[in-house]
Amino acid sequence: MKTRKVFSALMLILTCTASFNFAASAALSKNEKAIAQKKEVETKAGGAKNAIEAKVDNQAKNRSDSYWKKKLDPKVYEVTRCSATEAPFTGKYWDNHKPGEYKCSNCGELLFDSRDKFDSGSGWPSFSKPTGASVDKKVDKSHGMVRDEVICKNCGAHLGHVFNDGPTATGMRYCINSASLDFDEDKSRKK
Numbered sequence: 287m288k289t290r291k292v293f294s295a296l297m298l299i300l301t302c303t304a305s306f307n308f309a310a311s312a313a314l315s316k317n318e319k320a321i322a323q324k325k326e327v328e329t330k331a332g333g334a335k336n337a338i339e340a341k342v343d344n345q346a347k348n349r350s351d352s353y354w355k356k357k358l359d360p361k362v363y364e365v366t367r368c369s370a371t372e373a374p375f376t377g378k379y380w381d382n383h384k385p386g387e388y389k390c391s392n393c394g395e396l397l398f399d400s401r402d403k404f405d406s407g408s409g410w411p412s413f414s415k416p417t418g419a420s421v422d423k424k425v426d427k428s429h430g431m432v433r434d435e436v437i438c439k440n441c442g443a444h445l446g447h448v449f450n451d452g453p454t455a456t457g458m459r460y461c462i463n464s465a466s467l468d469f470d471e472d473k474s475r476k477k
């Protein structure tokens with residue numbers, strides 16, 4: 287009788303251990319699968335950095351106004367699609383001093399880098415030059431002035447204006463609305 291009880295207890299322990307091991311291995315294989323899939327995505331895109339760049343909307347040029355109106359926050363829509371200007375000292379990035387990259391808030395295209403950002407005292411994020419070739423210029427004759435408007439080349443979003451009174455070596459001041467930007471902090475950098 288005693289032997290049978292011990293045997294039953296032993297069997298119970300063995301069964302529990304076996305199902306625990308099974309569950310653990312199932313969880314592990316699920317996890318491994320996820321890692322393998324992630325690796326595949328990264329390899330296809332050519333590494334982690336490109337995986338981020340792959341988020342750029344390549345169809346952005348062909349998107350309709352109703353698409354943007356539905357997708358964007360009303361304030362962002364007003365600035366980027368109707369060329370409104372946010373009030374100075376109100377945007378989220380005019381006083382941002384963190385290192386990183388500024389991307390288009392509409393399509394994800396890389397536009398500016400924190401290394402080129404300077405404090406202009408204007409209350410808008412200001413840069414001495416764009417990063418890459420994704421910032422385009424066009425003449426803006428609104429409000430009785432002639433200014434150079436800057437837009438995102440990839441999606442046509444209004445970004446702000448560029449002036450030739452910049453204090454740095456480029457002589458340029460890209461005066462940009464925070465609403466047109468999305469900031470990607472790079473903690474591995476100092477500036």
Ligand SMILES: [Zn+2]
Pocket residue numbers: 346390391392393394395438439440441442443
């Ligand atoms: Zn864009």
